[in-house]
Amino acid sequence: MDNKITDLYKALRKKHGRPSGQWRLWCKRPKSTAEREEVIIGAILAQNTNWKNVELSLNKLKKAKRCSLDEIYKLGKRNMPGLAELIRPSGFYNSKAKYLLAAAAFFCENGGVERIKNQKIKKSRKQLLELKGVGPETADSILLYALDKPAFVIDEYTRRILNYDRLQKIFESRLPRNYKAYQDFHALIVIEGKGYPGLTNHS
DNA sequence: AACCAGGAGAGAG
DNA sequence: CTCTCTCATGGT
Numbered sequence: 001m002d003n004k005i006t007d008l009y010k011a012l013r014k015k016h017g018r019p020s021g022q023w024r025l026w027c028k029r030p031k032s033t034a035e036r037e038e039v040i041i042g043a044i045l046a047q048n049t050n051w052k053n054v055e056l057s058l059n060k061l062k063k064a065k066r067c068s069l070d071e072i073y074k075l076g077k078r079n080m081p082g083l084a085e086l087i088r089p090s091g092f093y094n095s096k097a098k099y100l101l102a103a104a105a106f107f108c109e110n111g112g113v114e115r116i117k118n119q120k121i122k123k124s125r126k127q128l129l130e131l132k133g134v135g136p137e138t139a140d141s142i143l144l145y146a147l148d149k150p151a152f153v154i155d156e157y158t159r160r161i162l163n164y165d166r167l168q169k170i171f172e173s174r175l176p177r178n179y180k181a182y183q184d185f186h187a188l189i190v191i192e193g194k195g196y197p198g199l200t201n202h203s
Numbered sequence: 204a205a206c207c208a209g210g211a212g213a214g215a216g
Numbered sequence: 217c218t219c220t221c222t223c224a225t226g227g228t
Binding site: 047048049052091095099132134135137138155156 | 207
């Protein structure tokens with residue numbers, strides 16, 4: 001294994017210990033079928049949305065006894081606005097209601113979560129990516145956390161933390177090791193990126 | 204009270 | 217293929 005990645009893992013583990021809070025369910029082993037389904041639902045609701053709002057939606061689904069793929073499938077087919085209303089707190093509720101229904105339909109019409117869990121990861125990943133509303137990150141989140149398959153999730157955080165190291169190396173290897181040069185250069189990059197008030201055309 | 208959280212689809216070029 | 221826009225909420 002790459003030592004850089006291993007070092008990062010060790011450093012993060014030392015700093016944070018074991019994952020807690022919202023991760024309690026996602027990292028739980030083994031999981032019940034109901035728990036796997038909740039993870040799938042959460043993965044879709046979490047798209048471009050903070051976790052607190054996802055929990056609000058999850059709680060509404062539970063209170064309405066709809067926090068399962070089977071219930072979502074049944075409700076979504078006959079009453080989409082009703083499903084959308086339940087997941088309102090996590091935003092983009094009309095889109096996500098469709099996405100949720102598509103995912104629920106896939107699992108329900110193909111023998112359920114446990115059945116899908118038993119097939120090869122490659123096949124499942126392909127099928128998940130064909131679903132409307134499931135892109136690479138959501139597909140891999142479902143594979144990893146709902147189906148316990150070894151699909152590493154590359155999200156914005158992962159990208160940010162790895163790119164930082166890589167880019168820092170590039171800059172420091174090509175510039176004189178001099179804080180003044182770093183200061184000037186970095187300041188210019190920020191100015192370039194943000195632009196000046198009046199020059200940009202947003203709003 | 205504007206900003207932040209931080210995926211994917213659709214349509215344009 | 218890459219870019220930009222759209223979808224929408226709740227907490228700060």
